[in-house]
Amino acid sequence: MTQPASASLGDTILAHADELARFSDMEGGLTCAYLTPAHRAAQDLLAQWMAAAGMQVRIDAIGNVIGRYAADPAAGDARVLMTGSHFDTVRNGGRYDGRLGILLPIAVIGALNQAGIRLPYHVDVVAFAEEEGLRFKTSFLASSVLAGRFDPALLERQDTDGVTLREALAVSGLPGAGDLQALRAAALDPASLLGFVEVHIEQGPVLLHHGLPLGVVTQIAGSSRFSVRVEGLASHAGTTPMGMRRDAAAGAAEMILLVEQRCAAAPTLVGTVGQLQVPDGSSNVIPAACTFSMDIRAGEDGIREAAIADIVAGIAQIAARRGLTAQVERVPPVNNAPCARWLMDQFGAVLKKRGLQAFELPSGAGHDAMMMQRVTDVAMLFVRCGNGGISHNPLETITADDAQLAAEVFVDFLRHFQPRG
Ligand code: GLV
Ligand code: MN
Ligand code: MN
Numbered sequence: 001m002t003q004p005a006s007a008s009l010g011d012t013i014l015a016h017a018d019e020l021a022r023f024s025d026m027e028g029g030l031t032c033a034y035l036t037p038a039h040r041a042a043q044d045l046l047a048q049w050m051a052a053a054g055m056q057v058r059i060d061a062i063g064n065v066i067g068r069y070a071a072d073p074a075a076g077d078a079r080v081l082m083t084g085s086h087f088d089t090v091r092n093g094g095r096y097d098g099r100l101g102i103l104l105p106i107a108v109i110g111a112l113n114q115a116g117i118r119l120p121y122h123v124d125v126v127a128f129a130e131e132e133g134l135r136f137k138t139s140f141l142a143s144s145v146l147a148g149r150f151d152p153a154l155l156e157r158q159d160t161d162g163v164t165l166r167e168a169l170a171v172s173g174l175p176g177a178g179d180l181q182a183l184r185a186a187a188l189d190p191a192s193l194l195g196f197v198e199v200h201i202e203q204g205p206v207l208l209h210h211g212l213p214l215g216v217v218t219q220i221a222g223s224s225r226f227s228v229r230v231e232g233l234a235s236h237a238g239t240t241p242m243g244m245r246r247d248a249a250a251g252a253a254e255m256i257l258l259v260e261q262r263c264a265a266a267p268t269l270v271g272t273v274g275q276l277q278v279p280d281g282s283s284n285v286i287p288a289a290c291t292f293s294m295d296i297r298a299g300e301d302g303i304r305e306a307a308i309a310d311i312v313a314g315i316a317q318i319a320a321r322r323g324l325t326a327q328v329e330r331v332p333p334v335n336n337a338p339c340a341r342w343l344m345d346q347f348g349a350v351l352k353k354r355g356l357q358a359f360e361l362p363s364g365a366g367h368d369a370m371m372m373q374r375v376t377d378v379a380m381l382f383v384r385c386g387n388g389g390i391s392h393n394p395l396e397t398i399t400a401d402d403a404q405l406a407a408e409v410f411v412d413f414l415r416h417f418q419p420r421g
Pocket of ligand 3: 086366
């Protein structure tokens with residue numbers, strides 16, 4: 001621990017977020033992609049902090065760091081309340097997205113341990129190795145392993161350097177080195193779980209707008225991600241008449257505008273093209289190919305699926321009209337995940353006991369809790385995001401006071417936690 005023993009939990013959490021953010025794949029900002037040297041360094045430091053807080057630590061086959069704060073032995077053969085979030089980041093991201101949900105429980109467990117307080121159940125703090133999908137364009141890779149939902153086809157997925165996930169795991173030093181059996185064996189036994197709770201920065205302006213430090217999440221919006229490859233014909237930029245072109249980039253531009261237009265047509269529906277490339281492009285050659293990502297989300301699965309059907313059909317029409325081909329590859333979707341009322345109410349009761357409003361709000365962002373919800377009941381505690389609620393941006397921020405309050409609420413939650421009857 002780098003903070004003096006007298007530092008508040010909030011100060012410690014923020015200081016640890018700063019310290020962890022020193023490990024980055026880029027200069028002058030925070031990027032922590034899966035299985036890079038920075039990612040490895042962050043993983044090691046998290047393991048050290050968990051051990052220092054009194055946990056038994058292990059690293060699983062996908063790189064999750066899991067610390068166990070063992071139950072009071074008098075409780076007999078105890079089940080596990082799991083908590084945690086991810087430590088990978090988007091490119092040039094913020095230092096609290098995901099990491100708050102690891103650092104806060106570590107600080108809280110450290111405080112309980114110092115006070116000699118044991119709980120009648122195990123608490124497992126998990127630092128998920130990969131959630132953002134930056135390197136391999138996956139969705140919830142690390143939590144899918146714990147939830148027993150790992151898709152073996154992902155092992156062949158390549159990063160932008162052509163390295164497959166299988167190859168990256170083989171040299172990672174992780175247990176099993178990418179062996180499918182090891183990845184399957186890392187799945188949790190759902191019967192051992194009491195539930196999963198995730199603390200996360202809100203990543204939006206709602207709590208800030210309402211003047212509230214904390215909120216309880218009702219549900220997490222489902223999401224679908226796609227990779228689209230449009231192909232046309234390379235030809236000379238100076239000699240090919242406008243009416244004779246099969247320009248893949250111009251076709252992709254029309255497709256992107258379709259995504260924007262269709263996703264503006266329903267509340268909670270959102271569509272984003274965050275990656276766009278003209279592979280091997282030259283300024284004086286009509287693009288033969290153009291690739292882009294699509295991320296489509298909504299608070300209701302039916303609304304999302306209807307939009308996807310329209311967009312996929314629209315892409316085919318645009319391609320046909322322009323003499324192009326378009327291949328749309330879909331990453332398995334993650335459906336809308338409701339939070340469990342019995343867990344939400346336990347957070348709500350703690351907030352009310354402290355004189356705070358038990359404010360409830362949905363999450364538009366995706367979280368590891370969505371994948372964990374496939375195997376156990378989940379709940380999330382949101383912490384107010386400063387700077388207008390900006391996230392996936394280095395301007396993302398929280399205050400030490402809000403982190404302190406969230407930590408105190410989390411302590412109360414753990415100490416009063418009642419398993420589902
Ligand atoms: C995760 O940050 C997501 O919502 O994409
Ligand atoms: Mn994120
Ligand atoms: Mn996150």
